[in-house]
Amino acid sequence: MKKTTILHVDMNCFFCSVEELLNPKLSGKPIAVGGKSRRSVVSSPNYIARQYGVKAAMPMYKALQKCPNLIVVESHFDKYEKYSNDFITLLKENFTNQVEIASIDECYIDITKILNKKTPQYFAIKIQNTIKNKLGLNVSIGIGTNRFTAKMASGLKKPLGIQEINSSNIAKTLWSLPIEEMHMVGPATASALKKINILTIGDLAKSDSFVLQKYLGKRAVELIHNANGKSSSELILSSKPKSFSKRHTFEYDTNNYDEITNQIKLQTKDVYSQLQHTDKLQNTTISIVVKTNRLTTISKSKTLSGNINYEIVLSGLLELYENNFYNKTIRLIGVCLSNF
């Protein structure tokens, strides 16, 4: 059986790169895509901004402290979506339809069947050139035998990098990295692992899955597999959305009934119109999400049986709000539709 070859293709600083394409005056300057209000954060900084210590998810005021001449550009999601669609279409038309969309700026490609004695590097270079020539965007490409190694590989060389992780170099490329740099290991898992002296991806690779399950539950097995370069190479070629949501952080915390319910109405309208493009409108779960301070999120939901329409959804959401949060001072309000 032929060995599977997966590429992970990642567009570098995607939002910023699109903004620079649309407005060439921005290039060569430190920029960050994100909101301009007092509680906004950075969605995407370009490489120049990163040199000043600006990072994604950083509060914008903090980014401006680190880089006073930072140019803040408000996001244009419709444009990013267009570039993202073009990116996927180019790959499918020029290479293979074995493409899994991982997010707005990245995908996995299974090139096993189109290799024909050529190397993965040959295709990686060809893909980089195609995206650069047709869209004007830079991509980093990771080569692996499965999604995990490909994903980790693309992160090793940026921008415009090509890196392979295979069984002969996994120890050298991956195992020395600190555990928090592993895909799917966030702050909570990293601190749990550090407590039991698992500090690097190599430590995790060599750890005992039975012991680790006591700390991480079922996830332990998959994480150890990944660290050893043995995860799934099966791509998910198409999937339907499982939920639609909207949320909004108020400029200042509020308990104002009109202000909050107006937000709920706006969000519901938006989210419901997305739902109409799906085929089924039955047994839908509606949820209200609230943040009372910056740390805690509370959600209240209920499942509506039978057929639904906009009026039923909106009155259900308003009822959830009134029954649970009326007169409470809140930081964020959100609505979510799921389970359809």
Next chain:
DNA sequence: TCTGGGGTCCTAGGACCC
């Protein structure tokens, strides 16, 4: 005058059914 917004997946407890 600290930390957005849009998603996915998993887990745990309770209700309810047979």
Next chain:
DNA sequence: TCTGGGGTCCTAGGACCC
């Protein structure tokens, strides 16, 4: 005369990703 066992659905919350 004091509570089995299997299964499913619903709800709430947490962790993670970009």
